[in-house]
Amino acid sequence: MSDRVRVYELARELGLANKEMIDLLQGEGIEVRSHSSTIEAEFADLVRERVIAGRQQAQSNAKPRAKAAPAAAAAAPAAVATPATAPAAETAAPVAPVAPAAPAAVSADDESPAGDSRELHLKPPITVRDLAEALGRKPNELIGELFTMNVFAAINQVLDVDLVEKICARHGVSFIRERRERIKVKAKPVTDGAPTERARTGHERPRPPVIAFMGHVDHGKTSLQDRIRNTRVAAGEAGGITQHIGASVIHVGGQTLTLLDTPGHEAFTAMRARGANATDIAVLVVAADDGVMPQTIEAYNHAKAAGVPIVVALNKMDLPNANPDRVRLGLQQLGIQPEDWGGDTAVVPVSAVTGEGVEDLLERLLLEAEVLELDADPDVPCEALIIEAQLEAGMGPTANVLVRNGTLHVGDIMLCGAHYGKARALIDHLGKRITKAGPSTPVKVLGLSGVPEAGDQLVVVDDEREARDIAAEREMQARQGELANDRKVNLEDLFRQMEDESRNELKLIVKADVRGSLEAIRDSVAKIKSEKIRVDIIHSGVGEITDNDIGLAAASDALIVGFHVRAMPGVNRLAKQRGVEVRLYGIIYELLGDIEKAMLGRLEPEMRENALGTAQIIEVFELSRSGKVCGCRVEQGVIRVGAKAKVFREGELVYHGQIASLRRFKDDVREVRSGLECGIRLDNFPDFEVGDSIQAFELTEIAAKL
Numbered sequence: 001m002s003d004r005v006r007v008y009e010l011a012r013e014l015g016l017a018n019k020e021m022i023d024l025l026q027g028e029g030i031e032v033r034s035h036s037s038t039i040e041a042e043f044a045d046l047v048r049e050r051v052i053a054g055r056q057q058a059q060s061n062a063k064p065r066a067k068a069a070p071a072a073a074a075a076a077p078a079a080v081a082t083p084a085t086a087p088a089a090e091t092a093a094p095v096a097p098v099a100p101a102a103p104a105a106v107s108a109d110d111e112s113p114a115g116d117s118r119e120l121h122l123k124p125p126i127t128v129r130d131l132a133e134a135l136g137r138k139p140n141e142l143i144g145e146l147f148t149m150n151v152f153a154a155i156n157q158v159l160d161v162d163l164v165e166k167i168c169a170r171h172g173v174s175f176i177r178e179r180r181e182r183i184k185v186k187a188k189p190v191t192d193g194a195p196t197e198r199a200r201t202g203h204e205r206p207r208p209p210v211i212a213f214m215g216h217v218d219h220g221k222t223s224l225q226d227r228i229r230n231t232r233v234a235a236g237e238a239g240g241i242t243q244h245i246g247a248s249v250i251h252v253g254g255q256t257l258t259l260l261d262t263p264g265h266e267a268f269t270a271m272r273a274r275g276a277n278a279t280d281i282a283v284l285v286v287a288a289d290d291g292v293m294p295q296t297i298e299a300y301n302h303a304k305a306a307g308v309p310i311v312v313a314l315n316k317m318d319l320p321n322a323n324p325d326r327v328r329l330g331l332q333q334l335g336i337q338p339e340d341w342g343g344d345t346a347v348v349p350v351s352a353v354t355g356e357g358v359e360d361l362l363e364r365l366l367l368e369a370e371v372l373e374l375d376a377d378p379d380v381p382c383e384a385l386i387i388e389a390q391l392e393a394g395m396g397p398t399a400n401v402l403v404r405n406g407t408l409h410v411g412d413i414m415l416c417g418a419h420y421g422k423a424r425a426l427i428d429h430l431g432k433r434i435t436k437a438g439p440s441t442p443v444k445v446l447g448l449s450g451v452p453e454a455g456d457q458l459v460v461v462d463d464e465r466e467a468r469d470i471a472a473e474r475e476m477q478a479r480q481g482e483l484a485n486d487r488k489v490n491l492e493d494l495f496r497q498m499e500d501e502s503r504n505e506l507k508l509i510v511k512a513d514v515r516g517s518l519e520a521i522r523d524s525v526a527k528i529k530s531e532k533i534r535v536d537i538i539h540s541g542v543g544e545i546t547d548n549d550i551g552l553a554a555a556s557d558a559l560i561v562g563f564h565v566r567a568m569p570g571v572n573r574l575a576k577q578r579g580v581e582v583r584l585y586g587i588i589y590e591l592l593g594d595i596e597k598a599m600l601g602r603l604e605p606e607m608r609e610n611a612l613g614t615a616q617i618i619e620v621f622e623l624s625r626s627g628k629v630c631g632c633r634v635e636q637g638v639i640r641v642g643a644k645a646k647v648f649r650e651g652e653l654v655y656h657g658q659i660a661s662l663r664r665f666k667d668d669v670r671e672v673r674s675g676l677e678c679g680i681r682l683d684n685f686p687d688f689e690v691g692d693s694i695q696a697f698e699l700t701e702i703a704a705k706l
């Protein structure tokens with residue numbers, strides 16, 4: 001019955017009376033006796049197409065009639081009120097009565113030259129029910145129409161805007177997407193962190209340059225800044241690798257420079273891109289003993305895309321295997337033309353260990369900054385870029401920001417993405433509390449209502465209620481976007497979902513100390529591809545591991561991984577009680593490596609058949625004690641007791657089991673080699689026939705691969 005459809009079900013789906021549906025089917029030559037009769041699914045699809053096509057035709061014909069002869073148009077339904085009398089060839093006629101009048105939600109514009117311009121105004125998200133009501137149709141009718149468009153939708157399913165436009169176009173209606181009015185703020189928020197053009201006020205003053213140190217992992221970016229700042233930051237980084245964007249301020253010859261240290265590990269591509277977007281000058285650090293590497297190329301591409309000048313710091317010149325000419329050649333192949341080779345990019349040899357060339361590098365940076373003529377107006381409302389964001393014990397949500405224009409004061413009302421708040425405190429790069437931060441100043445801000453996304457723009461507004469309303473609006477729009485995404489279902493989606501459900505799955509809960517690290521981990525995990533198992537991050541967040549995380553992991557059989565966070569003793573006890581595994585990491589590639597191992601651990605090893613030999617049955621013996629035994633000649637390889645065996649008869653498999661015993665003459669043996677004859681008894685298989693072929697093999701476990 002799964003391939004047949006009841007008449008009354010089809011009528012209800014298309015919004016027709018049972019009698020109308022029976023008449024329509026009979027007009028199509030389909031024999032049905034009552035509304036309980038069933039028809040083939042193929043005929044049902046044909047009827048759906050005819051009904052919808054008929055309604056569309058009736059609607060398009062009604063447009064000119066409505067203007068030229070309204071009285072005739074009003075009488076038209078009566079003319080087709082008895083579809084049973086209509087000839088079979090005019091099967092579209094019975095469809096016309098069920099097409100309702102023009103919906104109230106669609107208004108005609110009398111000022112239009114054509115006099116027939118109709119618009120439909122709706123606010124997303126738009127469900128099937130909403131659209132049907134606005135078009136004056138029954139939901140079942142719209143569902144049937146969607147079916148002909150290869151879209152399977154429920155009555156409360158959200159439709160994307162493109163699909164709504166197509167449906168409205170079918171009904172001769174112009175869809176207008178309504179948006180809620182947005183409250184304007186003094187500074188226009190930017191979500192991608194990209195530099196934006198700002199209006200000149202005429203009160204600009206010189207500002208310090210923001211300099212980003214970029215390059216491959218372990219090429220000495222942080223160590224070089226340590227030498228410049230006379231600090232020891234690199235020694236405190238896990239594994240000697242920078243895993244956050246750090247910011248600091250130095251003073252050189254009476255001038256101020258703001259330094260950004262960006263991670264070099266490949267997992268931190270997005271963080272490195274933000275560092276480039278926030279900077280005025282990029283220092284590309286390349287190790288003289290290693291040369292141009294993958295992250296060097298990535299860092300260069302980010303700086304180039306951001307349109308900032310590049311200075312190359314040729315680091316590790318103190319090493320005996322340093323080869324600066326080879327590095328210059330690699331830079332030239334990358335597209336960077338060194339000055340000493342006739343190009344326009346400064347390549348400064350330096351050593352973070354000995355301090356060689358550091359002064360030359362600083363002089364070149366000051367020269368580049370002077371050429372750029374950087375300025376900002378400290379008196380306008382503040383605009384700042386979120387460098388990092390985290391949830392800190394005792395402080396709540398905190399954000400490391402870089403002020404790009406204006407001045408941020410303690411007490412300012414802030415708006416950042418879907419979060420807002422009053423600046424309760426400002427902490428500079430030395431950990432001291434300050435009252436204000438001017439252009440190009442990195443500062444930690446306390447007081448936001450939540451943890452913003454790294455790369456968001458923070459702006460200052462006048463009214464806290466205004467900031468709260470805008471933040472709530474953005475949060476609601478983000479939720480609506482999530483609801484509307486991927487709600488359209490077609491056959492490909494269904495098959496893909498069935499295929500995904502058949503695969504093994506490793507569920508993860510990821511907690512990290514800052515947003516940037518969380519983003520890097522999520523992106524890196526998404527890059528782990530496997531056809532046998534998938535990774536599903538069911539929850540991720542900033543902050544330490546909590547009891548709620550343990551409860552979620554226990555309920556969903558998930559693994560908890562923490563990056564630069566801790567699990568309190570009580571949480572660890574709860575995890576052991578509930579059988580939840582919690583793993584903590586300080587280095588990202590160790591975390592990713594263990595995730596891959598965990599994925600492999602959930603895969604069953606592959607079993608491979610290794611052929612041992614084949615034997616041909618030449619005679620069958622009946623023994624009183626042992627039952628039937630086949631006399632065989634070993635044609636190739638070796639036949640062993642205990643080996644797996646397959647019996648083939650005329651090329652078809654008739655038995656799959658095990659060799660129970662071997663006998664040569666009157667002696668039991670462990671194996672028989674090629675060219676010899678023997679007796680073989682198989683485990684629980686007496687139905688031998690002369691001419692059958694026995695293949696012996698062993699099963700070997702092969703470690704699973706992703």
